[in-house]
Amino acid sequence: MTQPQTWSQRFESALHPAIALFNASINFDIELIEYDLTGSQAHAKMLAHTGIISAEEGEQLVSGLEQIRQEYRQGKFQPGVDAEDVHFAVERRLTEIVGDVGKKLHTARSRNDQVGTDTRLYLRDQIQQIRNYLREFQRVLLDIAEQNVETLIPGYTHLQRAQPLSLAHHLLAYFEMTQRDWERLGDVSRRVNISPLGCGALAGTTFPIDRHYTAQLLNFDSVYANSLDGVSDRDFAIEFLCAASLIMVHLSRLSEEIILWASEEFRFITLKDSCATGSSIMPQKKNPDVPELVRGKTGRVFGHLQAMLVIMKGLPLAYNKDLQEDKEGLFDSVNTVKACLEAMTILLREGLEFRTQRLGEAVAEDFSNATDVADYLAARGVPFREAYNLVGKVVKSSIAAGKLLKDLTLDEWQQIHPTFAADIYEAIAPRTVVSARNSYGGTGFAQVHKALVTARNQIKSEV
DSSP, rough: OOOOSSOOOOOSSOOHHHHHHHHHHOOHGGGGHHHHHHHHHHHHHHHTTTTOOHHHHHHHHHHHHHHHHHHHHHTTTOOOOOOOOOHHHHHHHHHHGGGGGGGGGHHHHOOHHHHHEEEEEEEHHHHHHHHHHHHHHHHHHHHHHHHHHHOOEEEEEEEEEEEEEHHHHHHHHHHHHHHHHHHHHHHHHHHHHHOTTOTTTTEEEEEEEHHHHHHHHHSSEESSSSSSHHHHOOHHHHHHHHHHHHHHHOOOHHHHHHHHHHHHTTTOOOOOGGGGGGOOSSSOOOBBBBHHHHHHHHHHHHHHHHHHHHTTTTOOOOGGGGGHHHEEEEEEEHHHHHHHHHHHHHIIIIIEEOOHHHHHHHHHHSSSSHHHHHHHHHHTTTTTTHHHHHHHHHHHHHHHHHGOOOOOOOOHHHHTTOOTTTTHHHHHHHHHHEEEHHTSSSSOOHHHHHHHHHHHHHHHOOO
């Protein structure tokens, strides 16, 4: 059995049912229905405003579209694959409600500029929601950081112990990453917020429309200056997917650290029962499922970005059916980013606890204060490279002797270089090492306090 066509009488027969199913997008673009209704209401108002239809007809269309909105919200309007897409589904239901006037809605409009408008309205809304999620994530980071300015944690390069840090400083690095994410989404939003409505299928329209009027009704900042570009542009979606991928990069990096910190080898944090799971066979296990899932879901967002780039790379102007494939990846990326931000915010707020005693022990059991020994000598006139080589030899001999730098006697220090005095022990104490790094942006406690104040003010001033 064939499906009835939803387009002109140019065709003598309908689509094969399998092709109709293959061609249809209603199963996923129903996500756009609220935005389609909003855009259509603006279009109807413009048609009346310019005299293309009467004021009464415009009111009928707007009222009928609002009825569809309420029916959808109440679960009474659930179009199937026979509607092909959300746009035809709305138009068909509108005609059932208001009669032949409903057939006038599509005057001076194409599905090409219609879907472009819907997608932009959707993404503009979703970007703001994601920015709100980012802000909440940042607030939790700051809450934990403010409680742990003087909590020490080993800092790593190459996953080798490097220098001790303030835990707050470590967490503030993620604040800075997500601040860039928040700002980046704002930049993307400006390019999302351009109206293609009125570009038609590709060449504009012969009707005396007012594109700026609909843009104003829909709170777009401007309109596309070229109709070909307006219906075929998906740069804004690619830019969003790039920004979404970077958000996931940052969440995944933190996830990897949390996974390491929760391991028996690190033991820097304890996972609470509310955000961890167990093993079906090993009763002792407590698994970091939240960060592992975030780390895993990062790949799917990357995949959607790659897919969108591949879709666009060979498309001639203007609209092509390939562009139907832009939505599922976009929708999934939006939902994935929001879900991961929410889950990580909950994990940080109530799902883990830093083991401060263990962290204190960790920074005292390695050679991460070696640079401070070299700095000690350099501050007393020894050329840094000479001091660096001396300390390298000290570390080597200490490892061979099974000692840490703090275990060396003053005599041993002075045998290395006569400049060493009794204050070397205080100079290489972990808390002193951290506190002394008071250069701008450093881990020194005074700098971290300033950074926290700056971060709080940033959140308050940027809305």
